[in-house]
Amino acid sequence: xxxxxxxxxxxxxxxxxxxxxxxxxxxxxxxxxxxxxxxxxxxxxxxxxxxxxxxxxxxxxxxxxxxxxxxxxxxxxxxxxxxxxxxxxxxxxxxxxxxxxxxxxxxxxxxxxxxxxxxxxxxxxxxxxxxxxxxxxxxxxxxxxxxxxxxxxxxxxxxxxxxxxxxxxxxxxxxxxxxxxxxxxxxxxxxxxxxxxxxxxxxxxxxxxxxxxxxxxxxxxxxxxxxxxxxxxxxxxxxxxxxxxxxxxxxxxxxxxxxxxxxxxxxxxxxxxxxxxxxxxxxxxxxxxxxxxxxxxxxxxxxxxxxxxxxxxxxxxxxxxxxxxxxxxxxxxxxxxxxxxxxxxxxxxxxxxxxxxxxxxxxxxxxxxxxxxxxxxxxxxxxxxxxxxxxxxxxxxxxxxxxxxxxxxxxxxxxxxxxxxxxxxxxxxxxxxxxxxxxxxxxxxxxxxxxxxxxxxxxxxxxxxxxxxxxxxxxxxxxxxxxxxxxxxxxxxxxxxxxxxxxxxxxxxxxxxxxxx
Ligand code: NAD
Numbered sequence: 001x002x003x004x005x006x007x008x009x010x011x012x013x014x015x016x017x018x019x020x021x022x023x024x025x026x027x028x029x030x031x032x033x034x035x036x037x038x039x040x041x042x043x044x045x046x047x048x049x050x051x052x053x054x055x056x057x058x059x060x061x062x063x064x065x066x067x068x069x070x071x072x073x074x075x076x077x078x079x080x081x082x083x084x085x086x087x088x089x090x091x092x093x094x095x096x097x098x099x100x101x102x103x104x105x106x107x108x109x110x111x112x113x114x115x116x117x118x119x120x121x122x123x124x125x126x127x128x129x130x131x132x133x134x135x136x137x138x139x140x141x142x143x144x145x146x147x148x149x150x151x152x153x154x155x156x157x158x159x160x161x162x163x164x165x166x167x168x169x170x171x172x173x174x175x176x177x178x179x180x181x182x183x184x185x186x187x188x189x190x191x192x193x194x195x196x197x198x199x200x201x202x203x204x205x206x207x208x209x210x211x212x213x214x215x216x217x218x219x220x221x222x223x224x225x226x227x228x229x230x231x232x233x234x235x236x237x238x239x240x241x242x243x244x245x246x247x248x249x250x251x252x253x254x255x256x257x258x259x260x261x262x263x264x265x266x267x268x269x270x271x272x273x274x275x276x277x278x279x280x281x282x283x284x285x286x287x288x289x290x291x292x293x294x295x296x297x298x299x300x301x302x303x304x305x306x307x308x309x310x311x312x313x314x315x316x317x318x319x320x321x322x323x324x325x326x327x328x329x330x331x332x333x334x335x336x337x338x339x340x341x342x343x344x345x346x347x348x349x350x351x352x353x354x355x356x357x358x359x360x361x362x363x364x365x366x367x368x369x370x371x372x373x374x375x376x377x378x379x380x381x382x383x384x385x386x387x388x389x390x391x392x393x394x395x396x397x398x399x400x401x402x403x404x405x406x407x408x409x410x411x412x413x414x415x416x417x418x419x420x421x422x423x424x425x426x427x428x429x430x431x432x433x434x435x436x437x438x439x440x441x442x443x444x445x446x447x448x449x450x451x452x453x454x455x456x457x458x459x460x461x462x463x464x465x466x467x468x469x470x471x472x473x474x475x476x477x478x479x480x481x482x483x484x485x486x487x488x489x490x491x492x493x494x495x496x497x498x499x500x501x502x503x504x505x506x507x508x509x510x511x512x513x514x515x516x517x
Contacts, residue, residue, distance in 0.1 A: 009042070009106050009335055010049065012099035015201040017050070022200065022223065024051030033225055038193045043109040043343040044333050044381040052196040055224040060232055063220050067159040067186050068238060070217025075156040075184040077215065082182050083133025085218070089178070089209045090126030093119060100201060102335065104170055107195045109342040109381070110297045111334045122174025122202075124470045125486060132491055133182040147505030154495040156184025161233050163244040163254070166345055167300045167405075169195035170202050172245045172268070175474070175485040176494075177206065177219060183494040185241075186218045190233055192246075194345055196223050237261055241494065244268070245302075248403075248429065248479045255481070266493050267481025268474075270403040271431030273456070273465040274307040274424040276446070278417070279314055281436035282462070287318065289434070289464030290409070291325045295386040296466060298344050299407025302480075303432040303458070303466035307400055308411045309420045315413040319368055322388055322409075326369040331383055332376040343381040344406055353384045353406035359399040364392030365410070401427050417445060425455040431476030432458040432465040457484070 011017050018025065027048045030037040037051040055063070074082070093100070101116030110118070138152030160180050164172040169191060177187045191199030199221060206219040222229050234242055234257045243266040244254045251269040258265045275293065277286050293305030310318050334342030344350060350373060357371045370387030386407035391397040400410040414420040424433055433456040435446040443461045446453045453459070457476035458468060468474050473488035475481070484490045503509070510516060 009102070011103050011106065011197060011201065014099050015096065015103065016204065017197060017201055020200055020204060022053040024053060027051040033193070038196050038223065040107055040195065040197050041346070042106055042381065043345050044335075044379050046380045046382065049106060050197060052200060052223050055222045055229050057228055057232060060222055060224065060229050063188065063222055064159070064236065064238055066217055067188060067220055071156070071159050071186045074186055074215060074218050077184070079133045079136060079182060079184065082184060083130045085210050085213050085215055086126050086133065086178055086181050087130045088213060089206050090123050090130070092205050092209050093123050093126065096201075096205060097123070100170065100198070100205075103198050103201055105334045105342070107198050108166055108169055108345060109334050110167075110300075111339050111342050114297055115334070118168060118171045121171040121470060122178070125171075125174050126178045128470055128487060129178040129182045132179065136183060136491055136495065138497070143501065144511065145503075145509040147503065147507075148509070149502045149504065151500050153498050153500060154183075154492070155498055157494055157496050158240040159186045159188055159238060160241040160243065160494065161236070161239040162187055162189045163230070163233070163242065163246065164189065164191050164199070165246040165302075166192035166194035167297065167302070168245070169198035173199070173202060175470070176243045176266075179485075179491045180494040181218060183491055185494050187220065188233070188239065189219070189221050190229060191221070191223060193223070193225070199223065231257075234258055235261065237263070240264060240496075241266060243483070243485070243493075248481075251479075251481045264493070266483040266485065268302070268483045268485060269476075269479060269481040270405075270429055271302045271304070271476060271480055272306050272401070272403045272427040272429040273303055273432040274309050274434070275305050275465060276417075276420045276424060276435040277308065277310045277314060277318060278435065278437035278439070278442055279311045280438045280442075281314070282438065283314065283318060283321070285462060286436040287321050287325060289436070290322060293434075293464035293466045294409040295326070295329060295341050295407050298341050298384075299386065300344060300349070300405055301466050303468065304407070305409060305434075305465045306403065307424075308409060309423050310411060310413055311420075312413045312415050315411065319388065319390060319411055322411075323369045326386055326388060329386065331374055331385065333379060341386060341407070343379075343383050346382055349406050350382050350384055352404050353387075353408065356399055356402075356404040356406065356408055357387060357389070360389045360397060360408075360410070363397050363399060365389040365397050365399075366392075368411075370407070395423065403429060417442060421446070421453060428479040429476065430456045430478035431480040432456055432460070434460040434463060434465050436462055
């Protein structure tokens, strides 16, 4: 592994952050959230980038009142016209693609290509939503009664709450907001306090475009603490849907509070994703996919490859090649040319990484690569070396059952495909899964239509676990929360279904042939 360094960066002036009344350029004295300011740090240097004034309970209430009004206006706009607003937002995001992508990198430490790629994902989902704005519709269903028509219509749901994780500070909002907007909902976004600047810049673009087209208040932002703003938001009956992305612990709590008021939740939570490598796999393909999946975004993707389950006949060769590939990775400033791995988000992640490595060793695991911190020259931030840990014989490695949100990849071996599948499905989470094999019998077993294959929401053949396209529904089962976002019919989560039955005859006919005379 080698390292790169480069000078500090600031948000690009074209994003207009300095003009936002919440923006605090000088954060001297703003230590701790009790100061009313959340400071955003550059994880590559450990230096503050800027601060953001926090919302209070009062400002939250005002925002919600305004949103309720905005929803009444927005839902009356025809869906294709709502699509034109989303199209204009996509166009505006295109003009800010590089600046916004760079801000993502600056604030959360992913490399520039991934920062820009994330904003591109929001642009893609905007395009998708524009098409959808002319397609959201329901079925006509045969009625059992003569001269009756039965049909479904899909109606706007209301103001919806979107809670986002730090690691996708732009795209997770995009997946939700672009669909919700064409569906006729207005969107209240509460971002992670680890990435408030990206949220401010992104929401400002959407809000400005919509307002210029005569639609104020469709996209609103609250930036506040979980105690004061988060709890208020999830308990708020004016928000019929809470879409929450983050850890399983957060989702368990949010899910319970929202269920307590009989609201709807869309939960996108943690993953513990595995790649199975069969003896007949194309190892070059598997290797590239595993390394990208395991070290990309410094192991801080929900879909990060956390476990490799390799057939015993190829495991040694695969681990050797992985270790060699890891030794060539450049770690450093995410905005510098040639960097493949940037920092992790903060000291807490460094501690979690070191703790997991120590536990893995205690449990008999062998660290084959990484396992320690690193200090790229000129950067004072939070860096760790991506690690490979080989499980002991018998595959007993309890630490691998948890999602440590850092670049650690555990390698297990197996002799029989059923054993590999059982290992893959043995964790609590069920987000992403992959198999590498040249045999259609094997891959069909992995995707088995009887449900006995992968138990995850995403299943890939000869592809890694991360890097989903927006056209499919994205999400996972079990402790991952069961939510689906982005493509396919995910839009249905943002609308309410109404089954309509119309009698165009002159007689009252009861269902099930009941006579009541
Ligand atoms: P986190 O759970 O710490 O925080 C996520 C969000 O929840 C933040 O905005 C936080 O402020 C908010 N939150 C926490 N408690 C809350 C409360 N009581 N009320 C309201 N909001 C509250 O997660 P994180 O560290 O930001 O992100 C990493 C986690 O997110 C990982 O587990 C990762 O796998 C997961 N993730 C999942 C997906 C997915 O699509 N499945 C995508 C990205 C990240």
